[in-house]
Amino acid sequence: xxxxxxxxxxxxxxxxxxxxxxxxxxxxxxxxxxxxxxxxxxxxxxxxxxxxxxxxxxxxxxxxxxxxxxxxxxxxxxxxxxxxxxxxxxxxxxxxxxxxxxxxxxxxxxxxxxxxxxxxxxxxxxxxxxxxxxxxxxxxxxxxxxxxxxxxxxxxxxxxxxxxxxxxxxxxxxxxxxxxxxxxxxxxxxxxxxxxxxxxxxxxxxxxxxxxxxxxxxxxxxxxxxxxxxxxxxxxxxxxxxxxxxxxxxxxxxxxxxx
Ligand SMILES: [Zn+2]
Numbered sequence: 001x002x003x004x005x006x007x008x009x010x011x012x013x014x015x016x017x018x019x020x021x022x023x024x025x026x027x028x029x030x031x032x033x034x035x036x037x038x039x040x041x042x043x044x045x046x047x048x049x050x051x052x053x054x055x056x057x058x059x060x061x062x063x064x065x066x067x068x069x070x071x072x073x074x075x076x077x078x079x080x081x082x083x084x085x086x087x088x089x090x091x092x093x094x095x096x097x098x099x100x101x102x103x104x105x106x107x108x109x110x111x112x113x114x115x116x117x118x119x120x121x122x123x124x125x126x127x128x129x130x131x132x133x134x135x136x137x138x139x140x141x142x143x144x145x146x147x148x149x150x151x152x153x154x155x156x157x158x159x160x161x162x163x164x165x166x167x168x169x170x171x172x173x174x175x176x177x178x179x180x181x182x183x184x185x186x187x188x189x190x191x192x193x194x195x196x197x198x199x200x201x202x203x204x205x206x207x208x209x210x211x212x213x214x215x216x217x218x219x220x221x222x223x224x225x226x227x228x229x230x231x232x233x234x235x236x237x238x239x240x241x242x243x244x245x246x247x248x249x250x251x252x253x254x255x256x257x258x259x
Contacts (some may be wrong), residue, residue, distance in 0.1 A: 010034045011052075014059075017199040019049075021066045023077045028062055041069065042237055058115055089195065093139030098126055098146065099248075100152070102200025107142065109133060119145040150197035157201075158190055158208050165231060167212040178249060181242055182207045192229040195248050199241060206238025 015030040027048035032055050039059060040052045053059040066073065092098055095119050096107040105127045108219045114130030119141060122125075133143055149175050170188035179182075183191045196204055209232040217224035228235050 008034075014053075015062075017062070019062045019066060022070065023074050026073075028034070030059060030062075032056055032059075041065070041072070043073075043080075049073075049076075081206055089143070089198070091139075092142045093124045093137070096138070098142055099198040100146070100149070107138070109138070117141055120126065121226030146197055147174070147194045150192070150194035153197060154192050154204065154208075157204055158192070158212075161205065161208045162212060165209070165212050167215045169212070181249065182211050183210040184240070186218075188215070193249065195226075198248055199245070202234055203238045206232050206235050207242070210238075 007126060011031050013029060014032050016028065018025055028051065029049070030053065031050045033052050034055045036052050036054045038054070042050045042052075044050060046070075049065075051059065051062075051065065054057050060068075087098070095111075098105045098107060103124060105121070105124060105126045107128055109131060110127060110129045112130065113132045117131040118129045119126055120129070126142070126145075128138065128141060131138055154174065155172050158169060158172050168188055169190055171190075173191045174187060174194050175191050177191070177193050181193050181196055184245045185191070188236060189210070192207070192211075199207075210228055213227050213231070217227060225235075232238070
């Protein structure tokens with residue numbers, strides 16, 4: 001007979017859907033949580049509203065929230081569109097500027113269109129040779145280049161740090177996650193978001209160290225952070241860069257509802 005390990009669920013999704021407000025419609029999720037003492041609202045950019053309520057307690061309807069918290073919701077909507085416009089990865093073709101390893105590289109376009117356009121990195125600018133002079137086409141070339149570069153640049157960094165930390169990495173995957181910069185799985189796979197290539201080298205190192213530390217410390221425990229700061233004294237700067245640039249992921253810092 002199988003003995004299931006007793007596992008108490010601490011958080012459960014009780015309702016989700018889409019709601020309308022005067023400013024626009026948004027997605028929402030309502031969770032019941034054993035640790036929650038009061039109703040809490042959080043706005044996740046790109047994801048919408050999350051409401052956490054005390055375990056099995058009655059909770060306000062989403063219509064009530066829309067009515068009572070309209071000012072706060074308006075603020076969330078405005079902040080979201082401000083951050084969306086700031087996303088430097090969504091208008092590369094128009095701006096002709098590429099964020100790359102903590103720098104911003106201007107793009108120069110050369111020559112008549114060819115079947116296979118080329119991109120070359122020259123000192124601190126990018127030369128795009130043989131592309132059509134159409135913003136969307138240019139953007140596609142630049143994004144493809146960034147993804148290719150991310151593999152070339154990030155993999156050797158992982159190899160070097162894994163060796164130094166004595167972590168057996170089985171696989172490095174470069175992914176197009178919309179929600180996170182990186183992750184580590186128990187199958188010894190490190191997944192890195194290609195958008196990390198926009199970050200300064202010290203930030204990339206922090207991310208790799210952070211993920212590889214999860215090999216020995218799966219959770220963000222005190223011991224985990226102690227180990228991270230031991231390997232990467234500059235971890236706090238790395239962490240703030242990721243938070244301040246999370247608009248690059250189309251997924252933003254949650255905004256806590258205050259008051
Ligand atoms: Zn982590």
